[in-house]
Amino acid sequence: xxxxxxxxxxxxxxxxxxxxxxxxxxxxxxxxxxxxxxxxxxxxxxxxxxxxxxxxxxxxxxxxxxxxxxxxxxxxxxxxxxxxxxxxxxxxxxxxxxxxxxxxxxxxxxxxxxxxxxxxxxxxxxxxxxxxxxxxxxxxxxxxxxxxxxxxxxxxxxxxxxxxxxxxxxxxxxxxxxxxxxxxxxxxxxxxxxxxxxxxxxxxxxxxxxxxxxxxxxxxxxxxxxxxxxxxxxxxxxxxxxxxxxxxxxxxxxxxxxxxxxxxxxxxxxxxxxxxxxxxxxxxxxxxxxxxxxxxxxxxxxxxxxxxxxxxxxxxxxxxxxxxxxxxxxxxxxxxxxxxxxxxxxxxxxxxxxxxxxxxxxxxxxxxxxxxxxxxxxxxxxxxxxxxxxxxxxxxxxxxxxxxxxxxxxxxxxxxxxxxxxxxxxxxxxxxxxxxxxxxxxxxxxxxxxxxxxxxxxxxxxxxxxxxxxxxxxxxxxxxxxxxxxxxxxxxxxxxxxxxxxxxxxxxxxxxxxxxxxxxxxxxxxxxxxxxxxxxxxxxxxxxxxxxxxxxxxxxxxxxxxxxxxxxxxxxxxxxxxxxxxxxxxxxxxxxxxxxxxxxxxxxxxxxxxxxxxxxxxxxxxxxxxxxxxxxxx
Numbered sequence: 001x002x003x004x005x006x007x008x009x010x011x012x013x014x015x016x017x018x019x020x021x022x023x024x025x026x027x028x029x030x031x032x033x034x035x036x037x038x039x040x041x042x043x044x045x046x047x048x049x050x051x052x053x054x055x056x057x058x059x060x061x062x063x064x065x066x067x068x069x070x071x072x073x074x075x076x077x078x079x080x081x082x083x084x085x086x087x088x089x090x091x092x093x094x095x096x097x098x099x100x101x102x103x104x105x106x107x108x109x110x111x112x113x114x115x116x117x118x119x120x121x122x123x124x125x126x127x128x129x130x131x132x133x134x135x136x137x138x139x140x141x142x143x144x145x146x147x148x149x150x151x152x153x154x155x156x157x158x159x160x161x162x163x164x165x166x167x168x169x170x171x172x173x174x175x176x177x178x179x180x181x182x183x184x185x186x187x188x189x190x191x192x193x194x195x196x197x198x199x200x201x202x203x204x205x206x207x208x209x210x211x212x213x214x215x216x217x218x219x220x221x222x223x224x225x226x227x228x229x230x231x232x233x234x235x236x237x238x239x240x241x242x243x244x245x246x247x248x249x250x251x252x253x254x255x256x257x258x259x260x261x262x263x264x265x266x267x268x269x270x271x272x273x274x275x276x277x278x279x280x281x282x283x284x285x286x287x288x289x290x291x292x293x294x295x296x297x298x299x300x301x302x303x304x305x306x307x308x309x310x311x312x313x314x315x316x317x318x319x320x321x322x323x324x325x326x327x328x329x330x331x332x333x334x335x336x337x338x339x340x341x342x343x344x345x346x347x348x349x350x351x352x353x354x355x356x357x358x359x360x361x362x363x364x365x366x367x368x369x370x371x372x373x374x375x376x377x378x379x380x381x382x383x384x385x386x387x388x389x390x391x392x393x394x395x396x397x398x399x400x401x402x403x404x405x406x407x408x409x410x411x412x413x414x415x416x417x418x419x420x421x422x423x424x425x426x427x428x429x430x431x432x433x434x435x436x437x438x439x440x441x442x443x444x445x446x447x448x449x450x451x452x453x454x455x456x457x458x459x460x461x462x463x464x465x466x467x468x469x470x471x472x473x474x475x476x477x478x479x480x481x482x483x484x485x486x487x488x489x490x491x492x493x494x495x496x497x498x499x500x501x502x503x504x505x506x507x508x509x510x511x512x513x514x515x516x517x518x519x520x521x522x523x524x525x526x527x528x529x530x531x532x533x534x535x536x537x538x539x540x541x542x543x544x545x546x547x548x549x550x551x552x553x554x555x556x557x558x559x560x561x562x563x564x565x566x567x568x569x570x571x572x573x574x575x576x577x578x579x580x581x582x583x584x585x586x587x588x589x590x591x592x593x594x595x596x597x598x599x600x601x602x603x604x605x606x607x608x609x610x611x612x613x614x615x616x617x618x619x620x621x622x623x624x625x626x627x628x629x630x631x632x633x634x
Contacts, residue, residue, distance in 0.1 A: 002153075003065065006160045008203030009036065018051050020060065025207075027214045029224030029231040029265075030328040034210055035060040040068065041095060042076035052084060052188065054092040057326075059213045061206075066098040066163035066175070067106060074100060074181045081186045093188040094213065098163040099181060105159050105174040112152040115145055166197045166205050185209070192216035218326030222269035235262045236334045236359035243273055243338045244356075246282035248397030253279045270331065272338045287342055290335055293321065308348070311336060312364030330360035337362075346371035346404030353404035371400035372465040374472070379403075381472035386410050388479035389452070389486060407467045414459035420490035421453035427496035431532060434501050436508040436525045444533040448485045451476045456486075484537040492541050499545060504528070506612055507552060517559065524551045556612050559619070 004012055012021040020035040035055065039047045041064045054060035064077055077097045101109065118126055119142070130138045155174070161167040162175045165184040169175050185194040192213055197205035215221075224231055238259050245254045256263065256278060264275040271289030273282040284291055297317045298305045314336045318327060327335070337359060340347070345368040347354050357366070374382065376398065383394030386406055390413045395402040428446045431437055455474050462470055476482035510521035531544030600611040619627050 002156060003038070003063070003160055006157065006164070006202040007036075007063075007206045012036070019047075020051070025210055026228050026230045027211055028221050028227045029229060030221070030326075030331065031230050032214060033058045037062045038065070040064060040077075041097060042068070042072065042080050044080070049084075052089075052091060052093050052095075058092065059210065060091070060093040061096060062093060063096045064098060066101050066160065067109075068100065074178060078181065078186075081188075084188060085186075089188045090190065091188040092192075092213070092217065094192075094194055094209065095186045095188065096164065097181070097184050097186065098160075099165070099178065099184065100176045101159060101163065102173045102176055105156070108152050109156055112149065112156060115149040115152065119145060119149060161202055164197070164202055164205070166200065166202045214326070218324045220321070220323040220325045221327070222271075222325075224265055224269055231266060231328070231331060233330055233358070233360045235266055236330055239263055239267050239272060240334055240337050240341075240359060242267070242275075242280040243282050243341055244399055245397065246273065246280055247341050248399065252283045253281045256280055266334075270335065272334055282338075282342070284342070287338065290339060291342070293317065294339055306370050308367040308369045309345070310364060311362045311366045311368070314339070314368070315364070329362075333357075333359040333362045336368075340368045340401075341399060344371050344373055344400045345369055346400040348404070353401075353408035355405055356399070356401040369404070371404050373398060373400065373403060374465060374468050378469055378472045382406070382468045385471055385474055385476075385479060389455075389474075389476060389483045390414075391483065391487070403468060404464065407462075407464050410471060411459060411463060411467060414456040417486050417489065418453070418456040418460055420493060421449065421456050421486060423493040424449045424485070424489040424496075425453050427493040428532070431496055431501075434504075436504060436511065437529055437532065445485070445535050446533075448477055448481055448535050449489070452482050452486045452489075478535075478537075481535040481537040485535060488536050492536060495541055495545070503549070504552060506556065517555070520555055520558075524548060524555060527551070556616065559616050 004010060009021070009023060012023070015021055016035075018037075019039070020037045023034050023036055025032050025034060033055075035058055037047065037051050037060065039051070039062070041047060041062060047062065052060070052062060068074075074097055077095075081095050081097070118129060126142060127138070130141060133141060155171075158167070159171075159174045162169045169177070183196065185196065187194055194209055194212065197209070200208075211227075239262075242254060242256075242263055246252050256275060260275060263280060267273045267275050267280070271287065273280055274286040275281075294314070294317060298309070301307075315332060318325065318332050318335060337356065339345075340356075347356055348367040348369055349363070349365065354366075379394070379398040383406065386409075387393040390410055392406065392409045392413065394406045425446070428449055432446070455471075455476055458470055458474075459467055504525070507521040507525055510518050511525055512518070528544065528548045531539045531541070531548075600614055602611055615629065
């Protein structure tokens with residue numbers, strides 16, 4: 001426990017299946033892991049060979065104890081390490097073989113163990129051993145023992161520093177200095193020779209040794225300062241935002257904001273742009289660490305240099321660089337994202353364009369494809385129409401991913417809306433053939449429907465830049481009206497096709513006559529034509545049809561004259577044949593059964609015009625009577 005505390009590893013946690021404690025460290029801003037194994041190096045039964053093997057990307061520390069069983073010396077530990085190296089082992093493993101404690105110190109350690117056992121805990125253990133003392137005696141004795149414990153702890157801790165070669169001995173005899181054991185550190189890989197600890201504490205020596213070990217493996221890793229602060233995904237995303245904005249600027253530069261310190265910390269050491277005093281700069285000259293190497297790799301490919309490149313392939317280019325970089329995956333993602341933006345490559349996954357992913361979200365199968373770019377005016381016009389007509393807002397500044405994503409999304413909407421757009425055109429053209437609506441002009445609603453259907457036809461067969469360019473020059477009239485026409489095309493076409501237009505027949509017939517009622521009928525039909533002519537944005541069809549129906553029924557009701565008192569007369573009723581048929585006759589009705597009656601059945605899909613006309617005739621034949629009108633569903 002005291003050795004682990006000396007290393008600054010008080011909270012080691014559980015061991016894995018191979019008996020190692022995994023300890024996280026932050027080196028040059030990146031999170032790494034080291035595995036720690038405590039045990040007797042000479043004892044193959046305690047530490048098997050597998051416990052000397054490091055996991056990929058990590059370092060392993062095998063730390064021996066500063067003592068052993070009687071009759072064994074550090075020479076046996078050294079012999080086992082030499083045996084592993086003689087077999088050409090190449091493992092990222094450091095073996096720390098401390099000098100042994102002297103006999104006097106081992107006795108002190110034994111006494112410390114006893115005192116710690118006695119004094120730790122709630123105090124019940126000490127009370128049980130000191131129950132023969134008086135209360136005052138127990139208190140005094142405990143104070144003396146605690147002083148002895150503190151003195152022994154200080155002595156042993158200092159001896160640990162000496163044993164692991166961090167401090168020079170202050171007390172002779174506490175640590176055995178053996179000329180056959182000059183170095184306490186051994187490496188199992190030829191790429192790294194650990195240096196003796198250079199003073200300080202054991203914790204500082206361990207941290208310095210860890211940093212040197214990773215630097216030996218990844219000598220070209222950027223130095224993100226401060227090095228003990230981990231680089232966060234949010235900071236990487238901020239740098240990429242500056243990259244995109246700078247590349248969208250005509251001069252490839254944008255002013256730095258209050259987050260300038262984070263941008264300088266990452267962009268400059270990594271070689272992804274340049275954070276100057278007041279501006280962030282991006283271009284080939286500020287991507288020299290990566291650009292030429294990537295172009296060389298592209299030229300060496302068997303495939304076309306302008307063909308798709310996968311994220312996995314670019315990661316391979318980064319990992320293959322010499323000297324090794326050892327970039328964390330999310331940091332490497334920033335390099336890949338910046339290269340894609342600089343080289344105008346768009347992002348695809350499973351054959352479809354996708355939004356530009358964030359650092360840390362890149363997957364190996366994602367593809368980068370060269371994306372031809374529109375000019376600023378074309379992009380502005382295309383994004384405006386995409387937002388107004390298709391409900392797909394575009395980014396303010398053009399990027400390869402934005403072009404590919406918008407083109408893909410617009411094409412998808414065009415394919416989805418082509419069929420309902422053409423149904424709407426057909427339904428409107430059919431409505432213009434109805435009696436009373438023939439005078440409806442081809443402008444307005446119908447013209448907008450035709451324009452949007454033609455646009456969908458044109459866009460569904462295009463992709464990428466050609467689609468953006470066609471969209472930018474599209475002429476659909478007022479874009480808001482066109483957008484509402486497209487989004488409601490299916491519903492409006494359904495309303496037009498299903499509507500029982502025959503119910504307006506009485507109005508059509510009356511409008512051909514003369515007089516006030518004919519004029520009223522013409523006005524109702526005129527308002528209906530105007531509603532069908534106007535776009536859905538200005539006049540929703542459902543509300544217009546409801547208003548026309550209400551006006552129709554009001555017009556029919558107005559045909560009945562006011563009731564005039566009359567002498568009671570004979571009551572007439574239609575004959576049985578008339579009642580059975582549900583159709584009232586135009587012949588005079590003779591009184592029968594003391595009341596006059598009639599009825600009609602409106603079959604499914606028929607209009608109410610014929611029944612309304614029969615009712616009108618019936619009322620006219622009985623000007624002095626009250627007429628009760630009822631209806632029901634059978």
